[in-house]
Amino acid sequence: MDPALRIALIKLAYLVSAVLFIGTFRLLARPRTAILGNLLGALGMVLAVGATLCHPDVQRYTWAGVGVAIGGGIGAALALRVPLTAMPQMVALLNGFGGAASLLVAAAELYQAMARGHAYRAWDQPVVAAAVSGMIGAVTFWGSLVAFLKLQEWLFRRPVHYQAQHVVNAVLGAIALVLAIWLASRPDALAAYWLLVLAASVLGVLLTIPIGGADMPVVICLLNSYSGLAAAGTGFVIDNNALIISGSLVGASGIILCQIMCKAMNRSLTNVLFGVFTAQLDEGLAERVYAGKVKGASAEEVALLFESAQNVVIVPGYGLAVAQAQHALHELANVLEARGIRVTYGIHPVAGRMPGHMNVLLAEANVPYEQMKEMDEINPYFPQTDVVLVIGANDVVNPLARTDPSSPIAGMPILNVDQARTVVVVKRSLSPGFAGIPNPLFAADNTLMFFGDGKQAVLELISAVKQL
Amino acid sequence: MVPSFVWCLLPACGEACLLAEQAAAAGHERLDALLTALTIFVLAMWVGFEVITKVPATLHTPLTSGSNAVSGITVVGALVAVGAVASTAATGLGFLATILATVNVVGGFLVTHRMLSMFRRKE
Numbered sequence: 001m002d003p004a005l006r007i008a009l010i011k012l013a014y015l016v017s018a019v020l021f022i023g024t025f026r027l028l029a030r031p032r033t034a035i036l037g038n039l040l041g042a043l044g045m046v047l048a049v050g051a052t053l054c055h056p057d058v059q060r061y062t063w064a065g066v067g068v069a070i071g072g073g074i075g076a077a078l079a080l081r082v083p084l085t086a087m088p089q090m091v092a093l094l095n096g097f098g099g100a101a102s103l104l105v106a107a108a109e110l111y112q113a114m115a116r117g118h119a120y121r122a123w124d125q126p127v128v129a130a131a132v133s134g135m136i137g138a139v140t141f142w143g144s145l146v147a148f149l150k151l152q153e154w155l156f157r158r159p160v161h162y163q164a165q166h167v168v169n170a171v172l173g174a175i176a177l178v179l180a181i182w183l184a185s186r187p188d189a190l191a192a193y194w195l196l197v198l199a200a201s202v203l204g205v206l207l208t209i210p211i212g213g214a215d216m217p218v219v220i221c222l223l224n225s226y227s228g229l230a231a232a233g234t235g236f237v238i239d240n241n242a243l244i245i246s247g248s249l250v251g252a253s254g255i256i257l258c259q260i261m262c263k264a265m266n267r268s269l270t271n272v273l274f275g276v277f278t279a280q281l282d283e284g285l286a287e288r289v290y291a292g293k294v295k296g297a298s299a300e301e302v303a304l305l306f307e308s309a310q311n312v313v314i315v316p317g318y319g320l321a322v323a324q325a326q327h328a329l330h331e332l333a334n335v336l337e338a339r340g341i342r343v344t345y346g347i348h349p350v351a352g353r354m355p356g357h358m359n360v361l362l363a364e365a366n367v368p369y370e371q372m373k374e375m376d377e378i379n380p381y382f383p384q385t386d387v388v389l390v391i392g393a394n395d396v397v398n399p400l401a402r403t404d405p406s407s408p409i410a411g412m413p414i415l416n417v418d419q420a421r422t423v424v425v426v427k428r429s430l431s432p433g434f435a436g437i438p439n440p441l442f443a444a445d446n447t448l449m450f451f452g453d454g455k456q457a458v459l460e461l462i463s464a465v466k467q468l
Numbered sequence: 469m470v471p472s473f474v475w476c477l478l479p480a481c482g483e484a485c486l487l488a489e490q491a492a493a494a495g496h497e498r499l500d501a502l503l504t505a506l507t508i509f510v511l512a513m514w515v516g517f518e519v520i521t522k523v524p525a526t527l528h529t530p531l532t533s534g535s536n537a538v539s540g541i542t543v544v545g546a547l548v549a550v551g552a553v554a555s556t557a558a559t560g561l562g563f564l565a566t567i568l569a570t571v572n573v574v575g576g577f578l579v580t581h582r583m584l585s586m587f588r589r590k591e
Binding site: 014017018021022024025026028029030031032034035037038039041042045048049052053055057058059060061063064066067068070071072074075076078079080082084087090091094095097098100101102104105107108109111112114115116124125220221224227228230231232234235236237238239240241242243244245246247248249250251252253254256257260347349352354355356357359360363364366368369370371372374 | 498501502505508509512513515516517519520521522523524525526527528529530531532533534535536537538539540541542543544545546547548549550551552553554555557558559561562563564565566567568569570571572573574575576577578579580581582583584585586587588589590591
């Protein structure tokens with residue numbers, strides 16, 4: 001076949017893949033169509049890879065085959081073995097791999113141009129794009145690696161702060177910019193590319209180590225976006241629309257999720273990335289809030305409450321997943337429903353450690369998705385709710401966010417569980433959450449504290465309800 | 469419903485413009501190529517915003533892992549790099565990139581499928 005025609009057909013195949021990817025995201029709008037969407041995406045990828053292998057430039061298949069086999073094996077092993085609680089780490093790792101792959105492809109194109117004997121001219125699109133892609137790719141890879149280590153709790157478990165870190169970051173950023181300009185004006189200066197990657201790598205590490213565990217959902221989304229933008233940048237390097245379109249879709253997705261997470265925590269992205277969030281522990285305040293007002297309850301008392309209830313809302317937090325109590329919780333919900341009680345779940349956007357994390361953990365425990373309600377959906381419903389069961393959540397149900405303008409969480413959107421008739425809080429102690437502040441909900445007139453370990457407490461509730 | 473399908477057609481229009489302009493203006497080739505690529509980038513970003521804001525919070529984790537898989541499209545560039553005969557360095561870099569991008573593609577789509585199949589309706 002005529003090479004020009006063949007290339008045109010390959011580009012047409014890329015267009016079809018791009019449309020399939022858009023369809024993937026479109027079908028993710030509903031749980032019922034989402035599986036099909038994901039399969040369409042996989043089909044689009046197979047098509048793109050197949051078309052690429054027909055490209056006239058591709059003349060050797062051995063190393064490509066070996067690489068695909070190794071990568072596919074690692075990917076499949078990761079995907080099938082990772083526990084769903086560790087999804088944030090998995091996504092962080094994949095973000096990093098995507099960034100690194102884009103960086104390497106951009107580098108390979110620079111080497112190929114040299115070898116082909118016609119190096120690019122200064123400020124040619126591929127060279128400028130390679131600088132951008134190398135920089136974003138390196139920041140993404142190293143930032144993701146640090147995020148992975150933090151989430152896996154292997155390294156940097158506490159935020160790392162040091163003197164003048166903003167100055168150091170600014171200087172590194174400036175160095176990277178100078179190196180990018182050097183590369184763009186001297187396209188044969190491959191050393192400039194690798195120095196640029198080095199500077200961006202250090203920057204990626206330094207930008208991520210000061211960020212605290214509670215802010216990781218935002219960082220994951222941002223790095224997800226960057227991995228997409230790096231791929232789009234590489235699309236500009238090798239002049240490939242499949243990469244540009246897919247990369248910008250992913251870039252958009254990450255940015256949207258990032259905005260949602262920031263809004264849910266009532267913080268700006270700048271504040272998450274560069275602000276120092278210090279929890280101020282005021283022991284006296286906790287004493288004033290809780291003194292003599294906290295009422296404990298036994299499993300039997302809570303079961304009696306359930307008996308007279310018509311509807312129950314369960315508000316799970318990450319503590320639930322830590323205690324591995326999702327399955328027990330679903331069984332409790334089944335026992336309650338068998339008694340004719342309507343059970344729903346109210347899920348705050350930052351209930352898990354990444355966007356939508358809690359929903360996946362509940363889905364794994366067989367909770368039907370119609371029962372999972374978003375914050376905006378469930379909030380108007382609390383005044384008509386008989387019993388709210390809060391388990392493993394704290395800051396996201398703290399009414400101070402609404403009532404105290406001086407509180408560190410002032411203005412943060414919360415689940416208004418305090419408006420329900422009765423609130424039962426399952427918690428080990430009165431210890432504060434990430435924000436480090438006491439929660440007046442625990443001392444409210446309509447709140448009962450059921451002290452205990454999450455899973456054990458739920459099991460006790462199940463047997464108490466069964467004995468009614 | 470309808471508008472988002474209309475948005476899906478936009479990158480296709482971008483693609484058509486690319487082919488038409490490449491044929492027409494050989495003189496301004498450099499600038500035209502860049503502008504077309506930029507057009508595609510901006511429109512695809514817009515499509516992304518329109519489509520992805522409709523994904524419900526329940527599916528945000530599969531959305532993230534699914535987009536991981538899609539960003540593995542870099543594998544296309546990696547395969548060209550590793551398969552071309554021009555440069556040994558490029559082959560090495562492409563090989564490494566192929567592994568990393570394939571981890572993304574296979575791992576991303578598989579783990580997304582695994583999660584999505586857990587989402588079920590009430591019996």
